[in-house]
Amino acid sequence: MPSFDAIIIGAGPNGLAAAHRLASKGQKVLVVEAAGTPGGGAGLSHLSYNLDPRAEKAMGLAAHGLEWLTTNLATTALCADGNHLRLEGPVGLRLSGDIAERDRRGWETLRARLLRFAAVLSPLNQFAPPRIAKGVGNPMGKLAMVALRARMLGAKDIRELGRIILTNVHDLLDDELSDPRLKGALAFDATLGGWLGPRSPNSVLPWLVRLSGQTAGKQGALGLPRGGMAALGAAMARSSEAQGVTLRCNARVARIVVDGERAIGVTLASGEEIRAARIVSCTAPKTTLLDLVGPRHLDAGLTTRARHQKSRGGAAKLDLTLKALPDFRGANLRDRLILSGSEHDVERAFNPVKYGRVPDRPGLEIVIPTSRDPRSDSKHHLSAIAQFAPHAPADREAARAQMLAACLMQLETHSPGIGALVESAELLMPYDIEDRYGLPGGQWHAGELSVEQMLFLRPLPGIAQYQGPIPGLWLASAGCHPGGGVSGSAGWNAALAMEAAE
Ligand SMILES: Cc1cc2nc3c(=O)[nH]c(=O)nc-3n(C[C@H](O)[C@H](O)[C@H](O)COP(=O)(O)OP(=O)(O)OC[C@H]3O[C@@H](n4cnc5c(N)ncnc54)[C@H](O)[C@@H]3O)c2cc1C
Missing domain, CATH: 3.30.70 (Alpha-Beta Plaits)
Structure with missing residues (x-):
């Protein structure tokens, strides 16, 4: 008999969010974490830009110690001669400093447009990507809502979205702005966490994804928790434990146990074997498939696709x-x-x-x-x-x-x-x-968030709805849709997908 309903591998934001959601539905959940403390990449991070509002609310993070020093951090674009430029409010609502009127107006227009486009994408963060090959199981109602939001942009904006979405950040900024401080800070922000430069093709879409996040209900805003992002990770861990989740640190999974083509448990590096009805890997998909499951349990095509998944950290x-x-x-x-x-x-x-x-x-x-x-x-x-x-x-x-x-x-x-x-x-x-x-290549998103690795192609075609390639195995890290950041969105979405599959 399995000892747990679910074993979650990894106590990062996604593992903790998934664990909390499953436990809140009455499941007996064990989280096994290789490190000595929970939180995963939260300990590496320093700002919050896309904490999932569903997880933040349901986990009651404020009651478990999350305190914001600010939820609307301003940005200063530094200039070596002291002629700095300050961007206040979410995504630089107000510019202060010595800046030409043309740039001030150009940024106002561009900022508003980017936020409108990002707002159309933001509901996508909260559900599993559509299945392209099969009509079944698609969240059609929700997709229709995204389509409706896009239509409400109006013809002019839709044309503009179509024009810029697969272009590059450099050209986009060049169209509207001339101030090198502003363009530099925006180009840096747009490419943060990616393996691409501002001139790389398709660099606008990942920027829109980044801007689709929110802090305390403000789209594009940056939050700084008291005690740093590690404190956010710790609050998520406390909340999960309060929900009844068993959390074991210093417990590295060496292998996912597969029996009769079904994932039935995990073997820890210590040799201990623990069984569960469901194994939810919240560590990178590439590592999960190639190292923890192993090619002998996967078909050759999937193994090749996993090997080819790009995960370069910059x-x-x-x-x-x-x-x-x-x-x-x-x-x-x-x-x-x-x-x-x-x-x-x-x-x-x-x-x-x-x-x-x-x-x-x-x-x-x-x-x-x-x-x-x-x-x-x-x-x-x-x-x-x-x-x-x-x-x-x-x-x-x-x-x-x-x-x-x-x-x-x-x-x-x-x-x-x-x-x-x-x-x-x-x-x-x-x-x-x-x-x-454990982020392959040190990649921010546990697998590059590039156009060819997004939505129904993330982490890999055929396994984009959180259900792994073998029964009993689920994938729920930042390497899955909608990508990384200390958000918990992939974990939350995956838990919802598990509930729907029951
Ligand atoms: C340099 C850098 C800076 C960043 N800064 C920010 C930032 O400021 N703000 C932000 O929002 N995001 C930031 N990120 C991104 C963020 O850290 C990740 O996207 C996020 O942590 C991913 O969450 P996750 O839960 O999917 O995985 P992780 O946070 O990576 O958690 C996975 C967990 O699994 C554990 N694990 C791995 N293998 C095993 C195993 N075999 N057995 C048991 N446990 C295992 C790991 O120890 C880890 O705790 C940054 C990333 C980088 C690289």
Whole structure:
């Protein structure tokens, strides 16, 4: 007899969201997590942009310790000469700084258009992708709603959406704007977490997906929790346990047990075997299929498709402990600081990464949480996502050292003297992120969120509705629709799909 109704592999945001939902429906759920603490990639993250509102509400995250320092973080696009540009409100509703009227009006129009288009896509985050081959099981009512929202845009907007959706960010920005600070910050934001530069084809659609998220009901807004994103992960874990979920950390799954072509349990690295009616993998699909299940249980075509799934990470994570607050030439340190240069600099930072090399001038998304929430030891924490970084350089140690030096040089250029404030520095390259968090290639979305790996093609054609290729196995990580971020959407959608399949 199985000991549990469901075993969830991985206590990241998706695993915890799925576990909570299943337990709330009376299921006996075990979550097994390889790391010593739950939360997965939340511990790597620093801002919230797409926490699933269904999960946030049903899990009662506020009651389990989630407290927002802000749900509407402003952005400052840093300029080395101190002529910064500030974007306040969700997705830069208001621009302040020295900026030409033409750019101010251009951004107003473009911003409104992008948010309208992203709002059309946002309901897609909350259900399983349609099946293309079969009409059955499609959430037609919900798809019709998306189609209706699209139609309500009107003919002009629909034509514009059609024009831009498969184009690239560089051209889109070039059509409307001329200010290099604004274009640089937007190009950086649009490509955050992707393995593409602003000139790469199809770079607009992933940006729209990013803008389709929300914080505290505000589309495109950025949230900063007290205690950082790890505190959000911890709140999700507490909520799941309060719902009756059993959570076991330091419990790495070595293998998914398949018997008679059905997934019936897991074997931990310790050798312990645990059985359940359903195995829900909330770690990357590629790892699940190729390593935990293994090709001998899969058909050859699926194995090949899984091997070909693209999962290249281009983001590194930098954490600095500083003796005192730095000065970025007068920028508001409570903001998110984007140090990207122009849109051309963003592209230049991507170019060498294609060939496994480190860029001279990586872009940085910087957050200094201690500027809002001081530490008792009066030290400061600077958290930065650095783009782009190679996921497979020839020499990992050398690439890490080179990337750290390049990041510190960029910081020094914009905040002279910051180097002398650094007490400790940790840089995680994409391959370190893979080793520590299990995201293949260190990829933000546990598999690139590119047009050919979206919707009914995500994670792979034929298994896009969360049901795995063998009975009893479900897939529910960020590698599934709708992709990554500390959201829980894939986990929540998968739990709904399991309920519907009963
Ligand atoms: C550099 C970087 C910065 C990021 N910053 C942000 C940000 O600021 N905001 C944001 O929203 N998103 C950010 N992300 C993305 C975000 O971290 C991920 O998309 C998100 O964590 C995915 O959630 P998940 O639950 O699907 O998987 P994960 O969070 O990866 O969780 C999977 C869990 O499974 C566990 N696991 C893996 N293998 C096994 C096994 N064999 N047995 C048991 N357990 C296992 C892992 O330890 C992990 O805890 C960032 C990503 C990167 C790479």
